Amino acid sequence: MSQENIRNFCIIAHIDHGKSTLADRLLELTKTVEERKMKDQLLDQMDIERERGITIKLQPVKMEYKVKSQETLDFIPYTLNLIDTPGHVDFSYEVSRSLAAVEGAVLLIDATQGIQAQTLANLYLAIEQDLVIIPVINKIDMPNAMVNKTSKEISDLIGIEEKEIIKISAKTGENVSEVLKEIIEKIPSPHGDIKKPARALVFDSYFDSYKGVVAQVRIVDGVINKNNEIYFLSSKTKSEIIELGIMKPQLEKTDSLEAGDIGYIATGLKEVDKCRVGDTITRLKVESKKSKVDEENIIENKIEALPGYKEVRSTVFASIYPVEGNDYPELKDALEKLKLNDAALFFEPESSSALGRGFRCGFLGMLHMEIISERLSREYNMNLVITTPSVSYQIRKRDGKELTIFSPAEMPDPGMIEKIKEPWVKLEIVLPKDKMGSVMKLAESSRTIYKKTDYLSQDRVILEYEAPLINIIVDFYDNLKSVSSGFASMNYEFIEFKEWDLVKLDILVAGEKVEAFSRIVPRDEGYSEGKKVVAKLKNIIPRQNFAVALQATISGKIVARETIRPFRKDVTAKLYGGDVSRKRKLLEKQKKGKKKMKSFGKVEIPQEAFLSVLKK
Ligand code: GTP
Numbered sequence: 001m002s003q004e005n006i007r008n009f010c011i012i013a014h015i016d017h018g019k020s021t022l023a024d025r026l027l028e029l030t031k032t033v034e035e036r037k038m039k040d041q042l043l044d045q046m047d048i049e050r051e052r053g054i055t056i057k058l059q060p061v062k063m064e065y066k067v068k069s070q071e072t073l074d075f076i077p078y079t080l081n082l083i084d085t086p087g088h089v090d091f092s093y094e095v096s097r098s099l100a101a102v103e104g105a106v107l108l109i110d111a112t113q114g115i116q117a118q119t120l121a122n123l124y125l126a127i128e129q130d131l132v133i134i135p136v137i138n139k140i141d142m143p144n145a146m147v148n149k150t151s152k153e154i155s156d157l158i159g160i161e162e163k164e165i166i167k168i169s170a171k172t173g174e175n176v177s178e179v180l181k182e183i184i185e186k187i188p189s190p191h192g193d194i195k196k197p198a199r200a201l202v203f204d205s206y207f208d209s210y211k212g213v214v215a216q217v218r219i220v221d222g223v224i225n226k227n228n229e230i231y232f233l234s235s236k237t238k239s240e241i242i243e244l245g246i247m248k249p250q251l252e253k254t255d256s257l258e259a260g261d262i263g264y265i266a267t268g269l270k271e272v273d274k275c276r277v278g279d280t281i282t283r284l285k286v287e288s289k290k291s292k293v294d295e296e297n298i299i300e301n302k303i304e305a306l307p308g309y310k311e312v313r314s315t316v317f318a319s320i321y322p323v324e325g326n327d328y329p330e331l332k333d334a335l336e337k338l339k340l341n342d343a344a345l346f347f348e349p350e351s352s353s354a355l356g357r358g359f360r361c362g363f364l365g366m367l368h369m370e371i372i373s374e375r376l377s378r379e380y381n382m383n384l385v386i387t388t389p390s391v392s393y394q395i396r397k398r399d400g401k402e403l404t405i406f407s408p409a410e411m412p413d414p415g416m417i418e419k420i421k422e423p424w425v426k427l428e429i430v431l432p433k434d435k436m437g438s439v440m441k442l443a444e445s446s447r448t449i450y451k452k453t454d455y456l457s458q459d460r461v462i463l464e465y466e467a468p469l470i471n472i473i474v475d476f477y478d479n480l481k482s483v484s485s486g487f488a489s490m491n492y493e494f495i496e497f498k499e500w501d502l503v504k505l506d507i508l509v510a511g512e513k514v515e516a517f518s519r520i521v522p523r524d525e526g527y528s529e530g531k532k533v534v535a536k537l538k539n540i541i542p543r544q545n546f547a548v549a550l551q552a553t554i555s556g557k558i559v560a561r562e563t564i565r566p567f568r569k570d571v572t573a574k575l576y577g578g579d580v581s582r583k584r585k586l587l588e589k590q591k592k593g594k595k596k597m598k599s600f601g602k603v604e605i606p607q608e609a610f611l612s613v614l615k616k
Pocket of ligand 1: 014015016017018019022056085172
């Protein structure tokens, strides 16, 4: 098909505003999926996605649609390539990758919610990419839909007339065909040069045990045929093509992919590293198959790589250990497999005296961490302990050496530290004006720095703060939802590492330091945090037959203390009345026994205690 009749687009939205549901309707209208095979949220293919009703991975799909020409009254066929994207902030990397592969975006806004934090964040990403934006208000069938108000907000935000905004119900299908019409009319067709040497942008990749690494690509220039050899410009890897084709959304083989197309190339490669997202694929000259010439020569001309993507940055780190020590090899295997389809997952081996052998892992956020751990236990049957999530810290030591640590346990002795920096984010909160008081109070209690307030409309505002990442990732979102009765939403992005007066808070159980309980806290919060942790532990660690001291310390100084009382075998119970001196003797004996246990015995901390105390 000529590029003129191709439209490549994404649907972007705040979480739950209806992207997957709209995608379902588009698939139906274009008859891409047979009616009997249609199911809700068809593009959410993972079990977790379907159960939780969230999209985690981007998903491309090719649709065909015919439109009657006003002039000739003929039906003109169009190819519509949709990339469905996730809405949660942890996966905004997936969104920005998708946006680089298309020319337009449908911005979907829930009429019962109005503009929310990820609506803004995703809109800005689309504007940065110079995409044409088609604003659509969804859920107009709901009784509490605020169509006019939402329409006014959008018109003010994007600077378009309200009548240009399409109002739909993705659920009932009302007006959805209007969206298709607008996509065809407003989104520009791709304009790559089909005669130029082939260049394809890899916007996603995954591993298939039969086809090897499969790259999902947008062909920018030229043509790639199924019997070409290809070359990855940045990983400098040569590969054959096992097969290539399009996603409907299931794979469908074709003979070639041309400028403007979105499709897949199965490479047979075994290492996902060789096919990184953001890399540019080009084709090798046919003659190169037999001759042994150097790389410069075998590539058709000298080809400039496409802009590519920023590296993903892990923001949250936690260690994962198998509950059963001998499950370590299985855990390693499972992580390696997950990594093949999730480039953002980072892990490396680690060991701890308390927990044995495991892995330090890096995630895009708490939801990403939750999903990985859930997939490990569901898809790989792993029984796991996950330590307290932490951010990374940059430390400058007095001897001039610099290091980055990923858990409190790695923190050097306080005497050796000159300064310590922690990651800070720009935090945007969208909320109704009448919730400002309580939301600002919450923000103030989280070490934030207030920047500004913008008005979205008369009664909705955007608050902007700078905040330490550690205070945002754990339970800020839950607290925000609760102080705003569910009406506020937030988005954050990393800005810089900032210096702060931070100290390590250690927890001693029966006199022994338990590293897994350590955390890094601001010096002025050390005391209150210490108190909180020992109080929590007191309720979680079961009683032993000796008294267990729980102490919180900072630089070796005790800041809080609790005691878990022992079981008391009442050895004197039978000696009612009777001889007081005998009774005392027995109690003395028991005390001695206790002392013995205390000095030799070690407190057994149940595995769940690590987990439950670490959960906020
Ligand atoms: P994420 O992928 O998690 O970001 O969500 P999403 O944007 O894909 O939203 P999804 O399509 O999963 O819809 C969220 C919820 O809203 C689901 O329960 C849908 O059934 C419902 N929903 C979507 N569109 C409409 C609509 O037009 N009307 C009504 N009443 N409900 C809708």
